[in-house]
Amino acid sequence: MKPFAMAALGNPTMALPTVELLALAQKHLYGNYRPAPFVLHSGRGAEVFDTDGKRYVDLCAGVAVCAVGHAHPKLTARIAEQAAKLLHVSNYFFNDENILLAQELTAASRMDRALFCNSGAEANEALFKLARRSAWLKRGDSEGVIVAFHNAFHGRTMGALSMGGTPKYREGFGSIGGVVHLAFGDLGGVRGLPADVPVIGVVVEPVQGEGGVFPAPEGFLRGLRAFCTDRGALLLVDEVQTGIGRTGAFLACHHEGIEADAVALAKGLGGGFPIGAMLTTEAHAQVLTPGTHGSTYGGNALASAASRTVLEIIAEENLLERAATLGNSLSEMLNDVARAFPEHCELERGSGLLRGLVLREGFVARDVLPKLQAKGILLTAAGDRVLRFSPPLVVTESLLAEGVDAIRQVLPTLTAAA
Numbered sequence: 086m087k088p089f090a091m092a093a094l095g096n097p098t099m100a101l102p103t104v105e106l107l108a109l110a111q112k113h114l115y116g117n118y119r120p121a122p123f124v125l126h127s128g129r130g131a132e133v134f135d136t137d138g139k140r141y142v143d144l145c146a147g148v149a150v151c152a153v154g155h156a157h158p159k160l161t162a163r164i165a166e167q168a169a170k171l172l173h174v175s176n177y178f179f180n181d182e183n184i185l186l187a188q189e190l191t192a193a194s195r196m197d198r199a200l201f202c203n204s205g206a207e208a209n210e211a212l213f214k215l216a217r218r219s220a221w222l223k224r225g226d227s228e229g230v231i232v233a234f235h236n237a238f239h240g241r242t243m244g245a246l247s248m249g250g251t252p253k254y255r256e257g258f259g260s261i262g263g264v265v266h267l268a269f270g271d272l273g274g275v276r277g278l279p280a281d282v283p284v285i286g287v288v289v290e291p292v293q294g295e296g297g298v299f300p301a302p303e304g305f306l307r308g309l310r311a312f313c314t315d316r317g318a319l320l321l322v323d324e325v326q327t328g329i330g331r332t333g334a335f336l337a338c339h340h341e342g343i344e345a346d347a348v349a350l351a352k353g354l355g356g357g358f359p360i361g362a363m364l365t366t367e368a369h370a371q372v373l374t375p376g377t378h379g380s381t382y383g384g385n386a387l388a389s390a391a392s393r394t395v396l397e398i399i400a401e402e403n404l405l406e407r408a409a410t411l412g413n414s415l416s417e418m419l420n421d422v423a424r425a426f427p428e429h430c431e432l433e434r435g436s437g438l439l440r441g442l443v444l445r446e447g448f449v450a451r452d453v454l455p456k457l458q459a460k461g462i463l464l465t466a467a468g469d470r471v472l473r474f475s476p477p478l479v480v481t482e483s484l485l486a487e488g489v490d491a492i493r494q495v496l497p498t499l500t501a502a503a
C-alpha cells in the first residue's frame with residue numbers, strides 16, 4: 086500500500102501565491118459557500134490581512150464570533166498555554182476548565198446549568214430535545230408543537246433547520262415537523278393559538294440576525310414568557326448571535342428582564358474557538374439524564390479555557406458597556422447615511438453592535454459586499470437587503486467610521502434592479 090504523504094510535498098508551511106491557493110480552493114473545497122476571492126491570513130483587533138498583505142477593517146467578526154477581536158494577546162497566550170497542558174478528555178471525565186467555565190457562564194447569564202457543545206445549531210438542537218423530552222416526561226408523548234417565527238434562523242442541522250423561518254433554506258431537505266411558524270413580534274398571533282394545540286416550547290431570537298437584523302418589538306419576549314408560563318411550555322431563547330455582550334447586555338433577553346427556561350449560546354462564546362452551550366434553569370436540570378444527550382467534544386478543556394478567557398476579557402475591558410456606547414455611535418452614523426441616501430437606503434436598525442443598514446427594494450445587499458471589500462471593508466449581508474454590522478466588541482469608533490465612509494462612497498455607484 087502507498088504510504089500516506091502530505092499533498093504539498095516538500096515544505097508544507099511554504100507560502101503559496103494567492104492565485105494558487107484560490108485554484109486549490111476551487112478544486113478541493115466543497116462548493117456550499119460563496120467566499121470572497123481573496124485569502125485571509127492574519128488579524129489583529131478589528132483588522133485582518135490577506136495573503137497579499139492587503140488590510141481589511143473587519144466589521145463582521147466572522148459573523149458575530151470574534152468578540153474580543155483577532156489575536157487578542159491574552160486569549161492567544163491562554164489558548165497556547167492550555168494546548169500545552171490538556172486538550173480533551175471526553176465527558177467520561179471532568180476537566181477543571183469546563184467546571185470553572187460553567188460557574189462563570191451561569192453566573193453571567195443568571196441561569197443554573199450549562200450543557201456544552203460545539204456550535205449554534207447544536208446548542209439549538211439541545212433546546213429542542215429539552216422541550217420534547219420535558220413534554221414526554223410530563224405527559225408521556227413528545228409529539229407537541231414548538232412555536233417558531235417567520236424569518237428566524239437557528240442553524241443548519243435538521244432540527245434547527247426545521248425551526249428556521251425561511252422556507253428556501255429547507256428546500257430539498259424537508260422538515261422534522263412539530264413546528265408552527267408565526268409572525269415575529271405578533272403576540273396576538275401567539276396568544277391566539279387554540280388551547281388544544283399542544284405547545285411544548287417557543288423558540289425566539291431577541292434580535293433576528295440572519296433574517297435581516299430585526300429586534301423583537303418591546304414587550305414581545307415578556308409576552309412570550311407569560312404565554313409559556315400559562316401553557317406549561319418552555320421559553321427557548323436563541324442567543325447564538327446576540328449573546329455574550331453583543332447587544333450591550335450579557336444576554337439580549339436581559340434587556341427585557343425576562344428569565345428563559347433555556348438559552349442557546351455559541352459564536353462569541355469562544356471568541357473564534359468553536360464552542361456552544363445550552364443553559365437552563367434548575368427546574369429543567371433533570372430532563373436530559375445520562376445517556377439522553379451528549380457530544381464527544383462538548384466542553385473540552387481547550388474550548389473551555391478559551392471561553393473562560395473571553396469572559397474574563399469582556400469583564401476586564403468593559404465590553405458590554407462598549408458594545409452599547411459604540412452601538413449608539415454606529416446607529417447615528419448609519420442613520421446619517423440613510424438620510425443622505427434616501428433613494429438607496431430605507432433605515433437602520435439593530436441593538437448594540439448588531440446593526441443593519443436596510444437597502445431599498447431593488448438593491449441586493451450581497452452584491453454590495455465586493456465593492457466594500459475592494460475598499461478594504463468586510464461586512465456580511467443579512468436577509469436580502471440588509472448590510473449587517475457585527476464587528477468585534479473591541480472595534481474602535483474610527484474603524485466603524487471607516488466602514489461607514491466606504492458605504493457612502495459605494496452607494497452612489499449602485500443602480501436598483503427594475
Ligand SMILES: Cc1ncc(COP(=O)(O)O)c(C=O)c1O
Pocket residue numbers: 148204205206207209238239240241290294295323324325326327351352
Ligand atoms: C441566531 C442563530 N442561531 C443559530 C445559528 C447557527 O449557528 P452555527 O452556525 O454555529 O451552527 C446562527 C448562525 O448564524 C444564528 O445566528
